[in-house]
Amino acid sequence: MAKMSERVLKAMEKPEQIRNIAICAHIDHGKTTFSDNLLSGAGMMSEELAGKARVTDFHEDEQERGITIDSASVSMVHQIEDKEFLINLIDTPGHVDFGGDVTRAMRAVDGSIVLACAVEGVMPQTETVLRQSLKERVKPILFINKVDRLIKEVKLTPEAMQARFIKIIDQVNVMIKKIAEEEYSDKWQVNVMDGSVCFGSAFHNWGLSLPYMKKHNVSFKEIIDAYNDDEAWKELKHKAPIHKVILDGVVEHLPNPIKAQEYRIPKIWHGDLESTDGQSLISCNPKGPMYFVITKIVVDPQAGEIATGRVFSGTVSRGSTGHLNGVNQSMRIQQVFVMNGAKREIVDHVPAGNIIAVGGLKSAPGETVTNEPGEPFEQISHIFEPVVTKAIEAKKPADLPKLIDVLHIVGKEDPSIHIEINEETGEHLMSGMGELHLEVMENRIRKDKGVDIQTSLPIVVYRECILKATSADAEGKSPNKHNKLYFRVEPLEPEVVEAIKKGEIRTGRIRAKKDEAVAKQFVEKGYDSKIAKKVRAVFNGNILIDETRGIVHIGEIIEMVLDMFQDVMNAGPVAHEPCLNVKVRLMDCKLHEDAIHRGPAQLYPAVREGIREAMSMATPLLFEPIQTLQFEAPTEFMGEISKLISNKRGQLIDMQQEGDSVTVIGKLPVGEMFGLSNDLRSATGGRGNYSLVDQNFERLPGELQDKIKKQIRERKGLKVD
Helix, strand or coil: CHHHHHHHHHHHCCHHHEEEEEEEECCCCCHHHHHHHHHHHCCCCCCCCCCCCCCCCCCHHHHHHCCCCCCEEEEEEEEECCEEEEEEEEECCCCHHHHHHHHHHHHHCCEEEEEEECCCECCHHHHHHHHHHHHCCCEEEEEEECHHHHHHCCCCCHHHHHHHHHHHHHHHHHHHHHHCCHHHHCCCCCCCCCCCEEEEECCCCEEECHHHHHHHCCCHHHHHHHCCCCCHHHHHHHHCEHHHHHHHHHHHHCCCHHHHHHHHHHHHECCCCCCHHHHHHHHCCCCCCCEEEEEEEEEECCCEEEEEEEEEECEEECCCEEEECCCCEEEECCEEEEEECCEEEEECEEECCCEEEEECCCCCCCCEEECCCCCCECCCCCCCCCCEEEEEEECCHHHHHHHHHHHHHHHHHCCCCEEEECCCCCCEEEEECCHHHHHHHHHHHHHCCCCCEEECCCEECCEEEECCCCCCCEEEECCCCCCEEEEEEEECCHHHHHHHHHCCCCCEECCCCCCHHHHHHHHHCCCCHHHHCCEEEEECCEEEEECCCCCCCHHHHHHHHHHHHHHHHHCCCCCCCCECCEEEEEEEEECCCCHHHCCHHHHHHHHHHHHHHHHHHCCEEEEEEEEEEEEEEEHHHHHHHHHHHHHCCCEEEEEEEECCEEEEEEEEEHHHCCCHHHHHHHHHCCCCEEEEEEEEEEECCHHHHHHHHHHHHHHHCCCCC
16 A cells, blocks of 8 residues: 555646546446446455445445445556556445535546446436536546446347447437536537447446457457356456546546646636636646645544645645635644545645645635635535424433534534524524435434434425515614615526526625626626626525615625625525525615714614515515426336325326336425335335436415414424414
């Protein structure tokens, strides 16, 4: 291993020979087995263990469940002729509940290997991971896995197999065309002829691409013939080793950091590209100002917080000081590591273009670490939001302080989990992507963190939206009556809603003079250029526009206005649920001349009261989370699945039969989905499964509005009327 570490360290200094890649796919399509085989080929684990060791699944619950829950980073060296290439690999989860880890991993990499199962083909999560990849300008290649099953189990003819491959490739290319920005939709199409499509069996450790077949004189007929012999198939891993085929393809088709940062930085960093920092980032300059973006935090009982991420510029050195731009604090980088699954190798320094880990920075994923205060990278946002919540408490009152500490740690380690700690009521809420997500976190709190907890039944997180085209002006008055602010609200335009969802509009607080790019994004969606320049925040699918004119002290109070805008968007007027698709317009202000009379104690209540009042005038209603699901089962259970959907207040969208199996698309309210896995198993004799296609919020039926509003307000201790 020491020799491997030396090779890794040497390769780290040559950015042209670095490839930062993620493996992503639908659940159970074979990512972790695939990762094992790449590690085995690089000499980092034994050939016998490849496919069984699950090196990148180092948590106990991942081993127990047989699924990847946390993304894991590994650095390895791949040799082509006399050149050594450093492959920084991240294995990502496939289950949709852990998709936040995929999103964060994509910030750190420049290329992705998208796995598709040869038997199941392209599945809903395949599209989700591609969407996450392309949103960050991460270039994909395709690996069609489990080809051995087509030969041995499905027993397809070579012609039928070819047709199956073509269908999968076409589906992936259609998705790339649909999702990618115009500049990359054609350029990044995957192609059998050039080797950006490979196929094989991760379980049996062989892979093929057309260039490899031509170069080494291997035919697909040999593969099929090998499976007709009890022993011959075992030799395929020597004839066409998967790591050689795939990593050759990675080096050939996926970009190095220098090439990738030229087009990725303008998308994910919004500072001045002509500045010293901007030029250093675009060129991946190891001697420039340091820019290290944290994508994952793991809290180690011995080493403390370990932050994994990507060095985009400069060099990260042990003992140097890093400025955390999100929290505006400076801290000492105590250790620098190269990652190897659960193991970490200590090094002195690492230059730009690498994925590493550091110790000593108490931070959170998404944080930008620099030498001096600098422009942070764009906030990392996940495609889907947490929609299921549980109240959580310590069984022993003495464990309460420890539980609060643990919940803070859990929120850092997995930002897809939303933690809400209410010191006044003593209620602690944990929101996640689904039942499995919360179940895994509960188990980790008990087993890994050592706190015995009890939880409530799952609670659905609703959204508060407004119906009226526009409200009248609502006045928010400060307690001292010396400050008055006037707000108007209206529903956000559908094209802006869609653009925010797709990541086409930058989120966060917007500084007027520096953020011309954001104004341009709003102009493209139909906003008048003068109004576009007045957008001050895009927060959780809502925006705030400052339409005041000639207010002398607006620059001094705008941050307080934004604080309370976010506060109300997190807890709306109907039931203190988060707001969605609301445009808040600050129309006018009357402010006291003396700064002492317009501090937070005066302005905060005024802003909160004004926005809530404006929303109350605009017919606010509850919207419920709806998930579009794809069900698959033998044809004989078609009727049972239809009945299951309708019994859960769902809507049948589509039904397609292929051979002996049926695929059903249905929309179901999340509030009716608890226990769906068990219900589906019962209805199909354990032979049905489902996966998430999409998620959005739709108006809760009128007859349920008052009932659900009352339930939420009672639960939160708010006045029911």
